[in-house]
Structures are given as structure tokens and as C-alpha cells.
Amino acid sequence: MDYAMPELDTINRQLAGLDRTKKAKMLVVDDEPDNLDLLYRTFRRDFQVLKAESGVRALELLESEGEVAVIISDQRMPEMKGTEFLSRTVPQFPDTMRIILTGFTDVEDLVEAINSGQVYKYITKPWDPGELKAVVQRAAETYDLLKQRTEELRRSQAQTALLSAIVRTAQESTSLEQSLTPIATAFGKNFQADGCVLQVVEGNHLVATQGTYSANGTLEHWLEHDPLVKQAIAAQTTQVAVNIPADTDLAAIEHYVASGVQAHLLIPIIYRDEVLAVLSLQWYRPSTLREDELVLLHLSAQQVALALTCTRYYRPVA
Structure with a gap:
């Protein structure tokens, strides 16, 4: 699937409502x-x-x-x-x-x-x-x-580390299950998320197989009840909520209230028009991403799709 600029433009319009300027x-x-x-x-x-x-x-x-x-x-x-x-x-x-x-x-x-x-x-x-x-x-x-220069250097190093982690996982993992948590951890740390879930999709439905990352060691599992997940799978497009408390459609949803998640980004992992998994990035504060970070996310999602495809069909030689 082509993760090109129209989708990024849509996300950027959603992000534009959150003012990032301060003294x-x-x-x-x-x-x-x-x-x-x-x-x-x-x-x-x-x-x-x-x-x-x-x-x-x-x-x-x-x-x-x-x-x-x-x-x-x-x-x-x-x-x-x-x-x-x-x-x-x-x-x-x-x-x-x-x-x-x-x-x-x-x-x-x-x-x-x-x-x-x-x-x-x-x-x-x-x-x-x-x-x-x-x-x-x-x-x-x-x-x-x-x-700015320090941040550019940090981003460059983080991007290299993220892509390297995905490639290394594809090379070293001997099963699909084994590959999920290392990938979720790499994404969570790179984008400074409070939580990250990489959950497998079969027949356009979530299954129990998943990998998780949590910055504080605990993470609640509620993706199967989340409307953004359903939209991401059905439309095969990224779904984003940058300020959930201010979103009338999401603010009252029980799992957002209980978990404290205030920003949520859902990326479908797609290979040849099939959704293999969804990647969920969660923050406990309203959060935005720069355009270069969004581009990295979509580039990385394509790499994850290849990695999951490799590990799904990999069989160790006896």
C-alpha cells in the first residue's frame, strides 16, 4: 500500500488544532x-x-x-x-x-x-x-x-535505530509471536509513547497474539473495543486522536477514561492489501507528531509488514 502525502495531509490537518507554541x-x-x-x-x-x-x-x-x-x-x-x-x-x-x-x-x-x-x-x-x-x-x-541541531541528530539516530531494530527482528525471530514485542518496544521508545501495542489481525479482526511496550511497566488491553481500531482495519488508513479529552466522540469511551490515554495513533500494518496487524501508540497527554515523524512511521510500517510476513512463514530447519 502506498503511504503517500494525501494521508499525511489529512493527519496534519487534525494535528493543526493543537497549539504547540509557548514562551x-x-x-x-x-x-x-x-x-x-x-x-x-x-x-x-x-x-x-x-x-x-x-x-x-x-x-x-x-x-x-x-x-x-x-x-x-x-x-x-x-x-x-x-x-x-x-x-x-x-x-x-x-x-x-x-x-x-x-x-x-x-x-x-x-x-x-x-x-x-x-x-x-x-x-x-x-x-x-x-x-x-x-x-x-x-x-x-x-x-x-x-x-534544533541536537534534536535533528537525535532524530537521525533514533530513526536509524528503529529501522535497524525492525530488520534485526525479522532476521532473528523464529516465530511471529517472538517478533511482536521487540518491534512494539522499538516504536514506543522512538516516539516517546507511554504505551505501544502491535496486535495481529486475521480476517480483518484482532486476535489475541500481540506484543506490548509500556514506559511505566503496565498497559491495559482494550484495542478490541476501540472504534479507531475498527476504522483503521476497515479503511486501511491511519487513525489519529491528538487530544481525546477534547473529542466529544471519544472522551466518554470507558477505556479511554479508565486508562488515562489522551492521544492515540493507530497504523494498520498492510502487505498486498491485507491488514496483518495494527500498531497502537498511546500517550497520557495530548500529543502531536511532526511531519518527518509521520513519514518515518509510515516508512517503518512498510518495513514491519515485510518483517511480519517473513516471520509468519518462517520455519526453522530441523
């Missing part, structure tokens, strides 16, 4: 309350701004809030200098852009921090709001570019 996080650190409030007011329209009055408090915030795009820190603070604080954020958050504010000529500290990659830019006090905004904007753009 980037930044952290401002200064022991002077007036400066801290000024920094907050300067950037609150464009960023989700976190405030900390010391390096110690800032480290605690990062521990609880996670990575931020930009950190602006004063240099002269009690307990911990700004450069010392920023250096301690590097191992865990290497992509974060760090900006230091200084009213003193701490040349040695600043040069060392900049040369070691701990500081993106330093700004002298009193700062010019326009200049600081411009620096932060460039820093945020640099952060986005770094994250």
Missing part, C-alpha cells in the same frame, strides 16, 4: 530586588521568566524547573559569584545561553568564563535596555539553533 523560559539572578524586578519586567512579555535572588536559589530553581533558554546573572553576589554559579550549570544544561551583568572590571573572571564557554556575553552596569534585549534575542535564537 521560552529564562532565569534572571540578582541579589538586588530592584534589579531583579526590572529584569523581570523587561522580559516577561517575551519569556516565561523565573527569578532568583542568589546563585544557590537559582540552582534550586533549575533543579525543579529544568532547562531554560537563557540565564542572566549578576556577577557580584554574596555567597557565590555569577561566574561560579554559571559554571555549575554547564554540565547539566550545556545548551543554555549565559549572560553576565557586571558593574566592576572583573577581567580575569570574565575572560576565563567566556573562554571556557560558560558565558555567551557580558553586559556592564548600568545596562541599556535596548542593548540587553538585543543580546538576549540573539542568545535565544542561538539556543533554538543548538536545540
Whole structure:
């Protein structure tokens, strides 16, 4: 079956209803309350701004809030200098852009921090709001570019790993049953799903034979009662629900309520117009996939169809 762009266009239209845009996080650190409030007011329209009055408090915030795009820190603070604080954020958050504010000529500290990659830019006090905004904007753009490249590398490695896992399963499995769980696991991990099921179809009906993956170790089995499964098999097309609580047709269905699944993607595994299995990806949150991920899913589904066909008819030589 040809998994071409018309089907992907249909899915993308369904995904378009879920807004993925949100403000980037930044952290401002200064022991002077007036400066801290000024920094907050300067950037609150464009960023989700976190405030900390010391390096110690800032480290605690990062521990609880996670990575931020930009950190602006004063240099002269009690307990911990700004450069010392920023250096301690590097191992865990290497992509974060760090900006230091200084009213003193701490040349040695600043040069060392900049040369070691701990500081993106330093700004002298009193700062010019326009200049600081411009620096932060460039820093945020640099952060986005770094994250984009990191994500592209991760995706490339994940895609290679997924396709390799499918091929390896086809080569090593000696039965259809043996091949299902490794494939479900590979898909679940690659697409960061909370659960994944690869269940066999015979005569356009689900049978008990299946392989499962669960991120938390438990997974409820309710595909035989799911309307999306029936549609996927009957129409031989992918079915997707990106935000089940907001879908009036699905929100009240018992197994969605009980399981907590909020996004569900169903892909029929097809070989020569016969549905061999269905692949179910489940998330406990509203979720979307990029177009390149959808393309990978359909390409991988074709590989899975070949793998299942090989293992279904494979017979070990005595």
C-alpha cells in the first residue's frame, strides 16, 4: 500500500488544532530586588521568566524547573559569584545561553568564563535596555539553533535505530509471536509513547497474539473495543486522536477514561492489501507528531509488514 502525502495531509490537518507554541523560559539572578524586578519586567512579555535572588536559589530553581533558554546573572553576589554559579550549570544544561551583568572590571573572571564557554556575553552596569534585549534575542535564537541541531541528530539516530531494530527482528525471530514485542518496544521508545501495542489481525479482526511496550511497566488491553481500531482495519488508513479529552466522540469511551490515554495513533500494518496487524501508540497527554515523524512511521510500517510476513512463514530447519 502506498503511504503517500494525501494521508499525511489529512493527519496534519487534525494535528493543526493543537497549539504547540509557548514562551521560552529564562532565569534572571540578582541579589538586588530592584534589579531583579526590572529584569523581570523587561522580559516577561517575551519569556516565561523565573527569578532568583542568589546563585544557590537559582540552582534550586533549575533543579525543579529544568532547562531554560537563557540565564542572566549578576556577577557580584554574596555567597557565590555569577561566574561560579554559571559554571555549575554547564554540565547539566550545556545548551543554555549565559549572560553576565557586571558593574566592576572583573577581567580575569570574565575572560576565563567566556573562554571556557560558560558565558555567551557580558553586559556592564548600568545596562541599556535596548542593548540587553538585543543580546538576549540573539542568545535565544542561538539556543533554538543548538536545540534544533541536537534534536535533528537525535532524530537521525533514533530513526536509524528503529529501522535497524525492525530488520534485526525479522532476521532473528523464529516465530511471529517472538517478533511482536521487540518491534512494539522499538516504536514506543522512538516516539516517546507511554504505551505501544502491535496486535495481529486475521480476517480483518484482532486476535489475541500481540506484543506490548509500556514506559511505566503496565498497559491495559482494550484495542478490541476501540472504534479507531475498527476504522483503521476497515479503511486501511491511519487513525489519529491528538487530544481525546477534547473529542466529544471519544472522551466518554470507558477505556479511554479508565486508562488515562489522551492521544492515540493507530497504523494498520498492510502487505498486498491485507491488514496483518495494527500498531497502537498511546500517550497520557495530548500529543502531536511532526511531519518527518509521520513519514518515518509510515516508512517503518512498510518495513514491519515485510518483517511480519517473513516471520509468519518462517520455519526453522530441523
